[in-house]
Amino acid sequence: MSLTSSRVTNAYTTLLCVIAAGMPNLNILMSIGGLLLSALWLYSPGLVEGWKKFRKNKVAILLAGLYLLHILWLLNTSDFDYALKDMKIKLPLLIFPLIIGSVDFSERQLKIVFLALTTGVLVAIAHGTIYYFLHSDQVINFRDIVRGVSHIRFSLMAVLVYASIFYYFKELSIFFKMASILVIAAILIFFNFIQSATGFLVFVSVTLFFFAWLLRRRRWLLVAYASSLMVLALFTFFKISNSYQRYFTVREESLTLSDTTALGNPYTHNLEAGYVENGQYIFRQICDEELIAAWNERSKVKSSTNDSIRPSVYPLLIRYLTSLHLPKDRSGVYALSEKDISNIEEGYPSINYVEKDGLDLRLHTLLFGYHQYSISGNASGLSFFQRIVYWKAALYLISENFIFGTGSGDIKRAFETVYSEQDFSLEPQYRHRAHNQFLTFFVSFGLLGFLYFLSLFAYPLTFAGNRNFIFMAFLLIAFISCLAEDTLETQAGVTFFAFFFCLLCFRSPVSSQKP
Numbered sequence: 001m002s003l004t005s006s007r008v009t010n011a012y013t014t015l016l017c018v019i020a021a022g023m024p025n026l027n028i029l030m031s032i033g034g035l036l037l038s039a040l041w042l043y044s045p046g047l048v049e050g051w052k053k054f055r056k057n058k059v060a061i062l063l064a065g066l067y068l069l070h071i072l073w074l075l076n077t078s079d080f081d082y083a084l085k086d087m088k089i090k091l092p093l094l095i096f097p098l099i100i101g102s103v104d105f106s107e108r109q110l111k112i113v114f115l116a117l118t119t120g121v122l123v124a125i126a127h128g129t130i131y132y133f134l135h136s137d138q139v140i141n142f143r144d145i146v147r148g149v150s151h152i153r154f155s156l157m158a159v160l161v162y163a164s165i166f167y168y169f170k171e172l173s174i175f176f177k178m179a180s181i182l183v184i185a186a187i188l189i190f191f192n193f194i195q196s197a198t199g200f201l202v203f204v205s206v207t208l209f210f211f212a213w214l215l216r217r218r219r220w221l222l223v224a225y226a227s228s229l230m231v232l233a234l235f236t237f238f239k240i241s242n243s244y245q246r247y248f249t250v251r252e253e254s255l256t257l258s259d260t261t262a263l264g265n266p267y268t269h270n271l272e273a274g275y276v277e278n279g280q281y282i283f284r285q286i287c288d289e290e291l292i293a294a295w296n297e298r299s300k301v302k303s304s305t306n307d308s309i310r311p312s313v314y315p316l317l318i319r320y321l322t323s324l325h326l327p328k329d330r331s332g333v334y335a336l337s338e339k340d341i342s343n344i345e346e347g348y349p350s351i352n353y354v355e356k357d358g359l360d361l362r363l364h365t366l367l368f369g370y371h372q373y374s375i376s377g378n379a380s381g382l383s384f385f386q387r388i389v390y391w392k393a394a395l396y397l398i399s400e401n402f403i404f405g406t407g408s409g410d411i412k413r414a415f416e417t418v419y420s421e422q423d424f425s426l427e428p429q430y431r432h433r434a435h436n437q438f439l440t441f442f443v444s445f446g447l448l449g450f451l452y453f454l455s456l457f458a459y460p461l462t463f464a465g466n467r468n469f470i471f472m473a474f475l476l477i478a479f480i481s482c483l484a485e486d487t488l489e490t491q492a493g494v495t496f497f498a499f500f501f502c503l504l505c506f507r508s509p510v511s512s513q514k515p
Contacts, residue, residue, distance in 0.1 A: 008044045013109050015040060016503070017116035023496060024117075024124040024157045025148035030495050034095055041099045053102035059460050059505055060101025063498065067094040069452060073445055076407035083409025089491055092498040100502035110507055114164040118183060121158050124148055125190045132193075142194045149492040155199030156481050156496060158187045163206050163473035192358035197366070197384075200359055202480050206473050213469050244367050251279035261287050261329040274375050277322040277350060286318065287329040294333035301345045316349050323350040380427040387435045387484065389424050394434035396422065397443045405446035414443065433489070437482035440489070460505050471504040 015037045022029020041050055054060055070087050077083045128145040143151040165180045172180060191199040208229065215222040257269050270283035292314075296302050301313055318328055320340065326332035336344075343354050352364055369382040379385040397406060397414050406414040411433065418424075419431045434440045442450035457475055460466045478487065478497055487493040 005044075008040070009109075011040055012037075012103065012105070013112055016105075016109065016113045019495070019499060020113045020117040021120035021123070023149070023492060023499070024120045024154050025127070027149070027491050030491065034092065034495075037099055038095060041103070045102060050098070050102040054098055057097075057101040057506060059463070059466075060097040060502065062459060063456060063501060064094050064097040064101075066452065066456065067091075069445060069449060070408050073405070073408050073449075076404055077409035078407070079409040079413055081409075082412055083407070086408050086489075090488060090494050092491075092495045093488070096498040096502045100499075101506050105503065105507045107507065110503060111168065113503065114161070114168070117157060118161045118164075121154075121161050122183065122186065124154055125186055128190070128194070143196065145194055150490070151194055151196055152198050152481070152485055153487075153490065153492040153496060155191065155196045155202065156477055156487075156493075158191070158199060159202045159206055159477055160474060160500065162187060162203060163210075163470060163477070166206075166210050167470040167473075195358060195362040195365075197359070197362050198481075198484060202477055205476060205480060209473060209476055210469070213472075240363070240367075244370075247278060247364075247367070248276045248371050249279065250276055250281060254280045254284075257284060258327075261290055261327070262331055263290065263329075265290055265329070267327075267329070276371065277319055278325065278352070280322045280325055282319055282322045285327045285329070287327075290330035291317065291328050291333060294330040298333060298336070299341055299345060312347075313344070316344050316347065319349045320344050320351065323352060376425075378425045378427075380425075380430045386426065386430055386432075389426050390432060390435045391439060393418050393422070393424060394436065394439040394443050398439070401443065401446060403446045403448075405442065405444045405449060408444045411440070411444045433486055435485055437485065437487050437489075440486050456501075466505055474500055474504050 015033050019030055019033035019037070022033060045053065054064075067087075067090060070083070070090060074080070074083055124146065127147050131147055132145050145151075146154045148154075162184055165184060169177065169180065188203070191203065211225060212222065215225055258267055260266055265287050267284075268286050268288070270286075273281070273283040275282040295313070295317055299313075317333075320343070321328050321332045321336070324336075324340070326335050340351075343351075348354055353361060356364055366384055369385055373379050373382055373385040373388075379389045393415060396418055401414075415431070415433050419426065419428075424431075434443060438450065438453065441453045445452070457479055460475075461472070466472075478501070481487045481493075485493070488497060
């Protein structure tokens, strides 16, 4: 290898590492890395030679074709401003196949890139942790602790680091094996800290896939493994179902209603509101007069029946008292400890939000969200159940634009229209797009776009060289993320998808026996 080619190789490796390390942290690093990578590609191999190599790479052409689909569908678009903005975000779908698909990358370079990604993930974890301890009073949602990109995109990158550790573990020295275990521990602790249900789900999926991969040539063990997973899944389902029933089934003592408080003031009982907290109806046994007066005596955060503070404090107080099986009157408020008063002032809606944390709290939140949604049919503010509404809206648009879709530029306007014309019981600030990349492509490009996008996950596996653990683990991560998110609609998401899809699919062939 000449000195010049060695320098070019090192330059490519450096820029790939900049993109990988920047991905969990700063969009600008991804942008700068992509621009410099493009400039280096024009220098070597150059436009003519690079184009020749690109034309021989069928999978690279397939991925770049996804971007060309956006260009062609401008013919089916009226909102060109939105369409061009969308195409700008999705440039990685064109740039990375063209560059990485026409340059040879070695297994050694891939290891270095994964080391850079691991470093970037650890920096993001450290940054988020430090931010929390310095600004804990400003943190409302724990998922906002991830500072550079969305917590969901970060979770995908972290799980890919986890998969790469599995892939390379046998080759690592003792020091790096120990370091890798610490990295996995840091990822899991941080997932629990930010209550990342998506991260945990993808993490578990990759773990299960890893063991299935190890057993793939041992048929009976694989059958036993699959059977064990089914039993475990059923056990988990019944465990969660039992927890839900115990918490949200009304206890018999809650059905007995008193007419007046101990002080002789009348209670109000909303018999139509079926909301339950810890086995008790929330909107029963309420005496506003005593409740608000007692609260104002005990708390610095005042409340009344008509001021602007009530919408934030009053519902919290009602629900918190219910969770402790206390009446919503003077005696209930004075039965609260000073810690309870502080918890309500800080925004805790229930004692469970104090006693639970991490993924346990996230599960409880999901169950309470299901309880609210099943009673009211309104998913506003309930992130998981909002997705159900988004999917319903998307399916409606698909039925109206099945063959050619709405066009990529008109998809935002189409969702706004369907929300305004159809009754989806969703408040305006929560009305978003599909939050499912497969449905988004179906809405935008019709049946053709949907099938084309699906082919990206299937066609690369027809090449034996791509049927290795790390590439298939990446496809699994990407597939799951596309089921729950519009992964390709943000810079971090589309860069993650295009960058690692190309790098793992187009690198020099390696043994498929790993791990």
